[in-house]
Amino acid sequence: MNDVIKAMKERRSIRSFKPDMPAEADIEQILEAGLYAPSGMGKQSVITVAVTNKEIRDKLAADNCRIGGWKEGFDPFYGAPVILIVLAKKGSFTCVYDGSLVMGNLMLAAHSLGLGSIWIHRAKEEFEMEEYKKLLADLGVEGEWEGIGHCAVGYVNGDQPEAAPRAKNRLFYVR
């Protein structure tokens, strides 16, 4: 099995992270891997906002928790110190597909560097809120954006989880 396929099979969603901040060079490599995801008509319109600021990270966690309907205080990012928010340009025909492929690249790249990651949902609802639209505007991002997902990244706390058995009868062949 080659290294890429091995990484695909071994990557798992991590639900307990250490608070330590990963090296900036690793985060940069993960972000760059996202830039190389395929996109419909090669438009490359997906953007990623890397949040390492603890105050903003904690505020995102609190809003995500509220949107998800959990009890106040639950951290939907499971302690991850880095949150990579993937957003796709609204109106682009393939925006959700494009953004999802970026998410996949980010998670796989994190795993390949020995970091844990997980897709955390509800970015769509967050970026319908005025304050997060303002955050984008403050970063100089113009236009309308749909939140696709958060890729929470950090060092794994504990053991690497095992994959659930693969569901059966999902492959078909026309030979």
Ligand SMILES: Cc1cc2nc3c(=O)[nH]c(=O)nc-3n(C[C@H](O)[C@H](O)[C@H](O)COP(=O)(O)O)c2cc1C
């Ligand atoms: C679109 C999408 C949204 C997800 N949202 C969440 C989430 O909000 N919280 C969470 O704990 N896991 C979330 N996950 C992670 C899945 O639960 C996880 O991928 C699944 O259980 C399979 O585990 P694996 O990634 O280790 O293979 C999400 C995954 C996807 C693809």
